[in-house]
Amino acid sequence: METSNPSTLLMAAARTLIPDPAAIVVPRQHGMILVEPPAAKLAEFVATMSAGARPPSTLSDTPIHSLAHLARQELLDGMIRFARETGFEPPGTQTMARPWVITGHQVEFYHPGVWTKVILADALSRQNQALAIDLLVDHDTVDHLGLVVPEWNGNRLRTTMVTWTEASALPAEFSASPQGAQKSRWLENLRLFPLANTDSMRQFMASLATDSDPRYVAWMSRARRSFEQSLGLTVQHVPCGYICSGVAWHSFVLAWLRQARDWCKAYNMALNQYRLEHNITNSGRPMPNLAITQQEMELPFWIYADHQPRHRMALFENNGTYLVYGDQRIAVTDVMAGDLIAAGESLRNRLKAAALHVRPRALTLTMFVRLLLSDLFIHGIGGALYDRMTDQIMEQLFGVRPAYACASAGWLLPLAEQMDPAQADISGLKWQQHHLRSNPELFMASAPLSGQAGELLKQRRDLIAGIAQCLTEDRSQQLRRSSRWLQRRADFRRLHEINAQLRSLFGPQAETLAAQRRFAEFIKENMAVANWREYFIALHSHAALEQLVAAIRAMAATPSPYG
Numbered sequence: 001m002e003t004s005n006p007s008t009l010l011m012a013a014a015r016t017l018i019p020d021p022a023a024i025v026v027p028r029q030h031g032m033i034l035v036e037p038p039a040a041k042l043a044e045f046v047a048t049m050s051a052g053a054r055p056p057s058t059l060s061d062t063p064i065h066s067l068a069h070l071a072r073q074e075l076l077d078g079m080i081r082f083a084r085e086t087g088f089e090p091p092g093t094q095t096m097a098r099p100w101v102i103t104g105h106q107v108e109f110y111h112p113g114v115w116t117k118v119i120l121a122d123a124l125s126r127q128n129q130a131l132a133i134d135l136l137v138d139h140d141t142v143d144h145l146g147l148v149v150p151e152w153n154g155n156r157l158r159t160t161m162v163t164w165t166e167a168s169a170l171p172a173e174f175s176a177s178p179q180g181a182q183k184s185r186w187l188e189n190l191r192l193f194p195l196a197n198t199d200s201m202r203q204f205m206a207s208l209a210t211d212s213d214p215r216y217v218a219w220m221s222r223a224r225r226s227f228e229q230s231l232g233l234t235v236q237h238v239p240c241g242y243i244c245s246g247v248a249w250h251s252f253v254l255a256w257l258r259q260a261r262d263w264c265k266a267y268n269m270a271l272n273q274y275r276l277e278h279n280i281t282n283s284g285r286p287m288p289n290l291a292i293t294q295q296e297m298e299l300p301f302w303i304y305a306d307h308q309p310r311h312r313m314a315l316f317e318n319n320g321t322y323l324v325y326g327d328q329r330i331a332v333t334d335v336m337a338g339d340l341i342a343a344g345e346s347l348r349n350r351l352k353a354a355a356l357h358v359r360p361r362a363l364t365l366t367m368f369v370r371l372l373l374s375d376l377f378i379h380g381i382g383g384a385l386y387d388r389m390t391d392q393i394m395e396q397l398f399g400v401r402p403a404y405a406c407a408s409a410g411w412l413l414p415l416a417e418q419m420d421p422a423q424a425d426i427s428g429l430k431w432q433q434h435h436l437r438s439n440p441e442l443f444m445a446s447a448p449l450s451g452q453a454g455e456l457l458k459q460r461r462d463l464i465a466g467i468a469q470c471l472t473e474d475r476s477q478q479l480r481r482s483s484r485w486l487q488r489r490a491d492f493r494r495l496h497e498i499n500a501q502l503r504s505l506f507g508p509q510a511e512t513l514a515a516q517r518r519f520a521e522f523i524k525e526n527m528a529v530a531n532w533r534e535y536f537i538a539l540h541s542h543a544a545l546e547q548l549v550a551a552i553r554a555m556a557a558t559p560s561p562y563g
Contacts, residue, residue, distance in 0.1 A: 016401050017403040018404060027409055035406070043128060071249070077246075079237075088225060103117040103121045103133070104135030104369070107216065108220075109146070117379070117408075125235075137172075138171060138173040138217045141171060145165055146161060146163030147161070147536045148160070156526065170309060173217060177208075183209070187209055198541050200541060231546060233549065240365070245348075261297060267289075270396075274388065287361075296315070301364060303325055305357070315332075330350055367390050367393065370390070374403075374404075377403070383406075419530060423520060426521060436503075436513060460495065
């Protein structure tokens with residue numbers, strides 16, 4: 001395995017930019033926007049980029065810049081193909097010479113926090129004549145074929161998941177869009193929710209309603225890209241499947257096969273270090289280690305056939321070297337040496353003949369993109385934190401830590417505007433209930449008690465004072481259990497009896513507090529639903545989303561404080 005010399009590492013460090021983990025905090029309040037490093041610093045960084053000028057590291061025996069050129073060309077071909085398939089203007093071939101700002105996410109009805117990555121990519125591309133690209137992660141499964149909508153049920157706010165069918169274990173690239181009566185029922189169900197009747201939703205759902213493309217990914221992409229264009233965003237969409245069918249991708253996979261034992265150990269070492277730094281004791285978090293035995297090495301990739309669930313990919317060494325999928329054996333012994341790109345093409349053809357697809361898992365996806373495709377990659381919060389592991393792996397294997405950033409936002413629906421947070425003060429009510437049970441004289445301090453309550457309180461104070469004095473005397477004499485112990489026990493029993501009698505006298509006050517607490521809990525539950533940050537972007541009004549776009553563009557245009 002080749003490593004970079006110190007001068008290479010210095011060159012890489014000088015041309016990279018990574019977020020500060022301490023600055024990555026989930027923005028939960030409305031209007032909070034997280035961009036780390038700051039957007040202006042990112043704009044300044046992208047301005048210094050030029051395609052192909054990557055640090056001179058190596059991937060196996062192939063220079064990174066050579067494989068990167070092929071990978072970028074194949075990504076450009078994929079963008080052009082997908083744009084034409086979905087009816088949008090493709091990027092021109094001259095874009096190979098421009099910086100590429102890339103982000104990506106699973107194909108789902110996601111929220112403004114996720115969408116912030118797309119807006120930032122667009123803002124940075126506008127500042128620097130770069131190309132903004134959104135990777136559609138179509139090799140992941142889709143948790144819900146539909147979206148969550150809020151609704152009022154009387155005076156209670158709740159959420160409902162409105163789907164057109166159950167999700168499956170298949171990757172998104174094999175998921176189907178709703179058609180015919182199924183689509184009509186789903187759209188009609190959505191119209192039953194008044195809070196989902198925004199101008200953005202009407203526009204977005206109109207696109208979905210008139211689009212008969214049976215491919216879920218293309219159907220979703222076409223509606224979202226049209227919606228983004230209506231907000232002035234120009235970002236190219238491309239499914240990961242289009243990228244992962246090329247020679248560059250299969251050359252990258254082959255590099256892992258050739259050095260599987262060393263590279264998988266580096267992968268596991270980075271995972272173990274991450275768990276140690278974050279005091280994580282669960283060996284399955286944030287993801288399990290790769291299994292390595294004498295004859296088998298699990299690799300950080302998925303392998304699957306058309307319309308079949310994903311399987312973890314492993315390399316077997318037993319009278320030859322091969323991949324296994326079910327009862328199929330794909331021999332790779334003959335491609336484990338020689339020119340990486342030529343052998344990568346052979347591997348690609350072999351897998352294609354077997355009708356099998358190899359796709360990345362989380363860390364290998366961003367590793368491939370950051371290493372070979374992007375000048376700047378934009379993560380969400382989870383990905384940015386996890387990519388600290390990717391940094392460690394890439395620095396060990398290739399001597400580089402390519403640039404990436406983190407972006408998210410708290411952009412909330414205006415559901416909580418008429419709610420008073422002070423009415424949800426449960427802790428204050430708990431305090432009052434506690435004192436009404438245990439110290440009613442404190443609870444009623446503003447109104448001195450008389451009659452039976454006053455007499456009981458006097459007895460209570462006398463008992464407490466007597467118990468305290470008795471304890472003090474025993475301690476001064478270093479007596480652990482004196483002859484007064486039985487009297488103290490009797491006094492404590494009497495104290496509990498008095499407390500019970502006092503509680504019975506304050507029944508109305510106790511019920512009032514209980515009712516107030518139930519109301520506060522009700523308000524708190526409503527506020528939690530109202531302030532949920534993960535509602536679909538189109539549930540927000542067009543004007544609200546325009547404000548988010550404008551805010552992020554302003555951040556990218558602000559002069560950098562770094563000078």
